[in-house]
Amino acid sequence: MAEADQQSEPASAPAAPVEIKAVPVRRPGRWVAGFLIIVVAAALAKSVATNPRFGWSTVGEYLFAPTVMDGLVKTIELTFLSMLIGIAIGVLLAVMRLSPNPIVVAASGFYIWLFRGTPVLVQLLFWAFIAALYPVITLGVPFGPGLLSFDANTWITPFVAVLLGLGLNEGAYMSEIVRAGLLSVDEGQEEAAKALGMRRMMTMRRVILPQAMRVIIPPTGNETIGMLKTTSLVSVLAYTELLYAVQLIYATNYKQIPLLIVASIWYLVLTTILSIGQYFIERHYGRGTARAVPPTLLMRIWQSFSTWRHTKVDVPEQTRHGL
């Protein structure tokens, strides 16, 4: 017997390796925890569904109301445009921060200090009242003749004030994200570009920034989702985005809870869409790296369920009897 084994091991053609089908370790804790969570969730769901004060019929009635739709569009518009401003300012500030010129570095640092150091709400109010500070805004040579003047009251509309408030504030946060991204790119990349005769700005645009994107995108996704919700602050300036739209409605019909639910549903729908979009953008900028983009939460839940099912199915009949 022993002899035969010794002979067959190196000499004979390799047999297909026998797949291990071990009995998995039992984890009763997981089942208990899973069960408890499902019970609590079911209780919550029942209460939400049956408590008449949630006013689900009112929710349905107003979910697609024209005022709400209008507010929704404005919220999307604000989120998109102020993120655009924020990203542009953020990239500019981050590049300035890494400049060899100390005054440029200081200017960038001052901006970040100012806009990150005061609450957005305060900044929004400032922009709303800008006409009190500068009734006429003049562009021209500093200390010299003005070239272009405009009246603050007519040009800084609520929309412009809100965009300035959200965008300029976001720029300060985005600059830190972009800077971290730029610093994450290996110095050798810049050196290789230099050695090929590329200049600083071209190196930044063609070599550093595209690779920094992999680090910049995930927190920018978070910022966008944060911005979507921060736009609701604008309701205090009586700008009719989503929240102010539902406030206008419940100011007349006093159905606060159902209308706040309407707003919440739309915020959730938008954040969900943004999260999905983020996944695909990350995948795009992850090209060229060996590591795959990690699966989303939903994919992970799905996978763990399918492995649960598989382990159950894979357990051979015999073993189960044996247990």
Add this chain to the structure above:
Amino acid sequence: MSEPMVKAEAVHKRFGRNEVLKGITLEVAAGEVMCLLGPSGSGKSTFLRCINHLEKINSGRIWVDGNLVGYRQKGDRLHEISERDVAEERAQIGMVFQRFNLFGHMTAEQNIIEAPIRVAGLKPDVARAEAKLLMDRVGLGDRLGAYPAQLSGGQQQRVAIARALAMKPKLMLFDEPTSALDPELVGEVLDVMRALAADGMTMVVVTHETGFAKEVGDTVVFMDDGVVVESGDPAAVFNSPQHARTQAFLSKVL
């Protein structure tokens, strides 16, 4: 003898208070292959990086093909040259790094055509045709579409050499091109460099590959502690080193 491709005169370089180069004087003729040897920290790589102005020298002069590197002499004063002019000088000098430094977000082909298109102003289809030829030359004609992460170290370094050659440099600098490679991959990179030397390319090679230096090098320069200790014909330096420090170093690496 015509003008040397590289001429260095009493080059000094400090990092803070640490003096790394303490007066390097040497010449590299056109078509010559010079190998720089020496223990780590001896300043070989720093000197190489001074040649294309990746490092600014503190005193002395370096000329490449008769042009002062990084400065312009006006009367008895030196003027720094603009970023544009530095870039122009660098575009004519190829450099290969220890860590390859291929652009990670670009395929091999994109790595090679980037500078020819953006810096030299080549038409994309011309640049692509040349990239194909260069990749054939380094034996990777079928990997144009591969990203650096999908290539082995040796393949990446060969793409890096092709990328440098795409700018049609008159001088190639190699900064320990095989030090980051698995031993079995060193040969393929050295083969490409050997072929390049045979084509008459002027090369300055910082290396620990004494075999390569002996076989391909026209000159070997042994550096230690920021100075050139000994230089000359490889056979002479390897077989009968004159200085105790050279002897000690060679007895360890050979």
